[in-house]
Amino acid sequence: MGNEKCCVVQCERNLDQEYWDAQYKANVTGWDLGKIAPPIKTIIDNLKDKNCRILIPGCGNSYEAEYLIESGFTNITVLDIAPTLVQNLTEKFAGNTNIKIILCDFFTHQGVYDLIIEQTFFCALPPRMRQKYVWKMHQLLADSGKIAGVLFQKQFEVNPPFGGSKEEYIALFQKAFTIVKMELCENSIPPRANSEVVIEFKKNPDVAVNLYTFEGITCSGCMENVSDKLAQINGVMNVSISTDFSKVLIVSTEEIDLTALQFAVSYDEKYKIKKATVTN
Ligand SMILES: C[S@@+](CC[C@H](N)C(=O)[O-])C[C@H]1O[C@@H](n2cnc3c(N)ncnc32)[C@H](O)[C@@H]1O
Structure with missing residues (x-):
């Protein structure tokens, strides 16, 4: 923290x-x-x-x-x-x-x-x-x-x-x-x-590297839980969350469907994950 x-x-x-x-x-x-x-x-x-x-x-x-x-x-x-x-x-x-x-x-x-x-x-x-x-x-x-x-x-x-x-x-x-x-x-x-x-x-050209915006994490304990949940999705190879908890980098064998990511963090209704753009 x-x-x-x-x-x-x-x-x-x-x-x-x-x-x-x-x-x-x-x-x-x-x-x-x-x-x-x-x-x-x-x-x-x-x-x-x-x-x-x-x-x-x-x-x-x-x-x-x-x-x-x-x-x-x-x-x-x-x-x-x-x-x-x-x-x-x-x-x-x-x-x-x-x-x-x-x-x-x-x-x-x-x-x-x-x-x-x-x-x-x-x-x-x-x-x-x-x-x-x-x-x-x-x-x-x-x-x-x-x-x-x-x-x-x-x-x-x-x-x-x-x-x-x-x-x-x-x-x-x-x-x-x-x-x-x-x-x-x-x-x-x-x-x-x-x-x-x-x-x-x-x-590594054989992987999908995607960035997401994330809302709702307030402490490093929650960050670790979110990271674990996302890492358990089939195909996910690495999850890295930014120091302000607002971005999540996911490396996977192929791009993970957004609904699968949303489902993985749906245990807390505060959590919102969306695809990032260059400007956010
Ligand atoms: C610490 S200086 C290093 C400059 C050079 N690489 C050197 O070693 O002398 C950081 C440089 O990154 C530039 N910079 C900072 N943020 C940037 C961004 N988002 N896009 C492009 N350049 C950026 C700054 O203007 C600055 O010139």
Whole structure:
């Protein structure tokens, strides 16, 4: 329960377009390394196909994209929600046909990618959005696609960034993705040493990954009961509920009929489960 309460308090600040744009306008970008992060460079140096479709969401100043271009990659997309930043990037990469720069909310973006690079984007989102992140990542990847990058393995006093642990990431991504790699990062920059894991999560194309809105859960005990009931449905492989109890991610062998989900939680009339959309 402690974590959920903490999150509700910490997330009172709206981490929306206005918030992020204000950070770039005021030049308050403490996350910005001024150069490519060494673990991301290692990932890029090991890529073989220079034409693979690469997305960097929440791209910030995009040193990774600069390095990809220098290294001969031809199909790079970077996106960010902050207009001031995206205007700067558009000028910085003007005339380069190997890169697309998109101003948008990641959750509304459409496309198909072989590789999505994660670098301090996941940790910038409120933790209640993590189930939505997994859902969206699964949608954006080609069948053989993967997420590669770094995730924090620590908690922070001041948020964002929002931290996490290996156990939490496994519970969140399992079944929708095969966890090919999640190990302590050996070449983090010194301030992040021993606090990052390098990840490689391969999309599992043979499962249905669906996101639902949920109403009526008020505590983590109820959350566990709901999770157990949904997990017992034939075909369900993983259930993950958001920290504010408003979203449920279900991974299953095939999409579960909504009436079966509604029936499973009908033991409490407060509970309402519906299919989520990108905007809720
Ligand atoms: C902590 S910064 C990291 C930037 C960059 N990845 C880096 O490592 O320097 C998080 C970035 O995510 C962007 N962002 C936050 N929410 C977003 C969303 N919903 N869709 C797209 N970008 C978002 C912010 O504008 C910001 O540039």
